Amino acid sequence: MAHPPTRVSVSYEGEGLRAQAIAMAELLGLKLATGSDDAPLQLNVTTEGLTLSLTGPDAPGPIRVDFVAGQFGYRQSRISLRSEPLARAVGIRGHDRPSVLDATAGLGRDAFVLATLGCDVVLVEREPVIAALLRDGMERAAAEPDLAGTMARMRCVQGHAPDILRGLGHAQRPDVVYLDPMYPHRDKSALVKKEMRVFRALVGDDEDAPEILTAALEVAKRRVVVKRPARAAPLGGREPNHRIPGKTTRFDVYVKG
Ligand SMILES: C[S@@+](CC[C@H](N)C(=O)[O-])C[C@H]1O[C@@H](n2cnc3c(N)ncnc32)[C@H](O)[C@@H]1O
Incomplete structure (x- = not known):
């Protein structure tokens, strides 16, 4: 595994x-x-x-989940529907705000974008230490009046995504399941490099990601969205219905019939 x-x-x-x-x-x-x-x-x-x-001599600085200041705070203020391909990928349009289950929550950045735009988001994270970082960041953000509404739309669940997905009752099934599995050499920006070094030391590569896709396709009501490096093969070799391209990453969209 x-x-x-x-x-x-x-x-x-x-x-x-x-x-x-x-x-x-x-x-x-x-x-x-x-x-x-x-x-x-x-x-x-x-x-x-x-x-x-x-730890160790060449270790990069620490990572934390911070929805209030820094990159997230900045992001919060500049989020617009037009500038977020992720919003198009999950199907946000007009007043439609699909419910989303983010099956690979990580540090919660993508989930935060979606919750900021008005979606209810369940964040599933397998690694207990990452889930603890996430909950800690969400608690601090919920204490900020400007972010309390967004945080009320986010709920963190620790566990293995395929099990969580298959355990959902019919009424709990999300409109959209979103996946952003770890992928080697996906982004070379300094910040991501730092995060990725710490992340990879903890969680390794997400080799079981095709299994999450299988479960997601069974459970999502409207669509499944997979974030991929721009030139990577589709996850598990499954061709999506359409793609939303980007410079370094793209979104593969699997539409439910
Ligand atoms: C690349 S990160 C996601 C980053 C996230 N999209 C963000 O915006 O911060 C992938 C995360 O998925 C988690 N993960 C991988 N497989 C999982 C599974 N089967 N169930 C739940 N979480 C999983 C990993 O532990 C890791 O934290």
Whole structure:
């Protein structure tokens, strides 16, 4: 399977956060960092929320989920239907706001775009440490008056997407299932490179992505959307009904009959 064993320890920024770090370690079944352990990844409990970092001399800076400031905050202010191919891919138009299940939530950026545009989004993330980062970011954002409405449209579920999809009752089936599986060498921007190094150390490649596509096609009411590198083969060799091209990535759209 694609999922390597994770070696993550939990650290904290000061004695005031020790109890929180112990609770987080227990919740995730991880150990507290001792300073002499060799865990390649650290989940850090800080005054600014949870962060995840690689350890070692050449490690990039930590990653965190931040829907309030930085890239996300900026993104929030510039989101428009015209500039987001993702919005077209999921079928947002006029007053139509399809419900979306994001089967590979990651750091929640794509889900956040869709929720900002008015879609209800369920975010499914398999890796418990990433899901913890995501929930932490969502809690902080929900405390911001400007983002509370968007956060109310986002719900995070930790688990294996095909199981979650197939466990949904008829009334819970989403209009759209969205997939953005890990893909080697997908984007070379500095930020993504940093994220990808930390991500890859934790989750590896998503080799079971074709299985998610199969389940998604069974469950989605209207369509399944897969984000792919611009020149990659379609996921699992399945040709989509149409494609929304982009410079570095494209969206493959599978329309339900
Ligand atoms: C490339 S990232 C997604 C990035 C995301 N679209 C964003 O905007 O931040 C892929 C994520 O999917 C998760 N994932 C992979 N296979 C999964 C599965 N079967 N079920 C749930 N999550 C999965 C990985 O753990 C990883 O966090």
